[in-house]
Amino acid sequence: MLSKNSIKYINSLKIKKYRQLHNVFIAEGEKIVAELLSGTSQLIAIYATEAWIRENQPGLSGITAEVSVVTEEELEKISDLSTPNKVLALVHLPDQPELQQDDFSEMMLALDGIRDPGNMGTILRTADWFGIRNVACSIDCVDVYNTKVIQSTMGSFTRVNVVYIDLKSLIEIAGPNTPIYGALLNGPSLTDKKFQKAGILMIGNESKGISPELISLITDPIFIPSFTPSVSKSYHAESLNASIANAIICYEISKQLSENKF
Amino acid sequence: MLSKNSIKYINSLKIKKYRQLHNVFIAEGEKIVAELLSGTSQLIAIYATEAWIRENQPGLSGITAEVSVVTEEELEKISDLSTPNKVLALVHLPDQPELQQDDFSEMMLALDGIRDPGNMGTILRTADWFGIRNVACSIDCVDVYNTKVIQSTMGSFTRVNVVYIDLKSLIEIAGPNTPIYGALLNGPSLTDKKFQKAGILMIGNESKGISPELISLITDPIFIPSFTPSVSKSYHAESLNASIANAIICYEISKQLSENKF
Numbered sequence: 001m002l003s004k005n006s007i008k009y010i011n012s013l014k015i016k017k018y019r020q021l022h023n024v025f026i027a028e029g030e031k032i033v034a035e036l037l038s039g040t041s042q043l044i045a046i047y048a049t050e051a052w053i054r055e056n057q058p059g060l061s062g063i064t065a066e067v068s069v070v071t072e073e074e075l076e077k078i079s080d081l082s083t084p085n086k087v088l089a090l091v092h093l094p095d096q097p098e099l100q101q102d103d104f105s106e107m108m109l110a111l112d113g114i115r116d117p118g119n120m121g122t123i124l125r126t127a128d129w130f131g132i133r134n135v136a137c138s139i140d141c142v143d144v145y146n147t148k149v150i151q152s153t154m155g156s157f158t159r160v161n162v163v164y165i166d167l168k169s170l171i172e173i174a175g176p177n178t179p180i181y182g183a184l185l186n187g188p189s190l191t192d193k194k195f196q197k198a199g200i201l202m203i204g205n206e207s208k209g210i211s212p213e214l215i216s217l218i219t220d221p222i223f224i225p226s227f228t229p230s231v232s233k234s235y236h237a238e239s240l241n242a243s244i245a246n247a248i249i250c251y252e253i254s255k256q257l258s259e260n261k262f
Numbered sequence: 263m264l265s266k267n268s269i270k271y272i273n274s275l276k277i278k279k280y281r282q283l284h285n286v287f288i289a290e291g292e293k294i295v296a297e298l299l300s301g302t303s304q305l306i307a308i309y310a311t312e313a314w315i316r317e318n319q320p321g322l323s324g325i326t327a328e329v330s331v332v333t334e335e336e337l338e339k340i341s342d343l344s345t346p347n348k349v350l351a352l353v354h355l356p357d358q359p360e361l362q363q364d365d366f367s368e369m370m371l372a373l374d375g376i377r378d379p380g381n382m383g384t385i386l387r388t389a390d391w392f393g394i395r396n397v398a399c400s401i402d403c404v405d406v407y408n409t410k411v412i413q414s415t416m417g418s419f420t421r422v423n424v425v426y427i428d429l430k431s432l433i434e435i436a437g438p439n440t441p442i443y444g445a446l447l448n449g450p451s452l453t454d455k456k457f458q459k460a461g462i463l464m465i466g467n468e469s470k471g472i473s474p475e476l477i478s479l480i481t482d483p484i485f486i487p488s489f490t491p492s493v494s495k496s497y498h499a500e501s502l503n504a505s506i507a508n509a510i511i512c513y514e515i516s517k518q519l520s521e522n523k524f
Binding site for chain 2: 031083115118122125126128129130131152154155156159191207224225226227228236237238239240241243244247248251254255257258
């Protein structure tokens with residue numbers, strides 16, 4: 001049974017200010033909570049249907065988080081999902097990780113103003129898939145602990161370091177020998193690009209792209225070709241979604257780096 | 263000034279049943295409406311702020327759609343976006359296109375139970391970018407005229423044919439010589455695959471993947487490698503988002519087909 005106060009408290013955590021005030025965020029859905037149960041995140045509370053608790057009994061034994069049985073109707077009152085779900089967890093907000101000098105010896109993402117929670121979550125999930133461990137976000141990016149971001153990462157937020165930082169400072173810290181790859185709507189084709197092992201791949205805002213003061217810092221612009229005849233250029237999509245552009249470039253980078261290895 | 267009845271009518275169009283009843287759907291946002299103004303879609307009405315109308319006067323002259331000035335507050339009452347916007351259009355629902363025999367002589371997408379509007383819209387936008395003209399959707403896919411799908415296509419819905427069809431029938435119509443490529447979590451690596459010019463690329467549901475009765479019809483399973491050492495497999499994302507998997511495979515197909523051409 002969920003009290004009115006609990007419902008109010010949990011819903012307040014959908015707002016960044018309250019997440020930071022209470023040091024708590026929401027993780028929702030079966031897959032994500034399963035990942036949390038087997039990981040190192042600090043679970044505070046679990047609200048789940050009786051059926052879910054029965055099925056997950058082995059994973060629940062020995063955890064310190066409070067487990068509450070709720071009905072589906074109660075879950076709907078605290079959920080952020082439109083489709084039915086079975087479990088929602090409250091998790092301790094970890095300290096923001098700091099970038100180490102070592103992190104610059106591999107490929108890193110830099111997100112400039114990614115606002116859409118679904119895009120942010122998908123970018124983190126894709127980074128996780130391709131083994132990219134660090135994602136630097138400009139200060140105006142959506143909060144990684146936004147409920148919808150957490151949802152779209154499908155658990156990857158537990159494995160990828162997300163750091164909020166002024167991207168100009170990031171590039172300074174990286175130093176002048178670090179290539180800054182930027183996904184743009186013109187420039188050399190992705191298929192011709194030879195990637196270095198260490199570098200920063202910059203992805204811009206969903207509608208404005210990469211901001212002008214950062215564009216000038218890009219050493220290696222990248223264009224994802226559409227491969228369609230130029231005559232029909234005006235008849236196809238103007239651009240790709242930010243998380244799609246990121247994924248295609250990450251795929252090409254990972255492919256190249258793995259080929260060079262063998 | 264928007265009447266209560268207009269607000270009620272427009273909001274009803276967010277539900278498929280009413281879109282089909284009235285033969286009307288909603289297209290929202292500056293880019294999409296700009297695309298519609300320059301395309302062949304049948305615009306019925308435009309609700310826009312005074313500023314938007316002033317800026318777009320040239321494109322508005324000569325159109326038959328009714329143009330109404332609304333305030334931002336009024337727009338919020340009919341909008342499906344959380345961020346402020348300037349224009350919303352009502353558009354005539356076109357007849358569902360039919361697949362022609364010719365369509366099977368090129369690459370086609372087949373979506374099996376894509377439920378998330380953002381994924382559907384992004385898949386259509388990506389298809390459009392890479393020049394894929396036909397997308398077959400299983401009957402349980404989200405409706406392409408869902409307001410959020412239209413939004414995520416960024417206008418691509420005007421250029422890509424979307425057909426709702428039983429995918430088993432689709433494969434029968436395609437005939438036994440058509441390769442059926444399927445994005446799966448195991449199987450031969452995408453990097454080793456030689457694609458044919460004509461074929462069907464099947465993408466499965468966000469959580470369940472491709473349904474069992476269709477998996478058996480796949481002639482060419484495809485796995486997107488993560489390129490990370492197998493020892494760390496259990497430490498990275500279990501899978502990629504459906505629209506991401508689609509994009510990476512579409513990129514590889516388009517790259518190969520363009521290389522074979524020259």
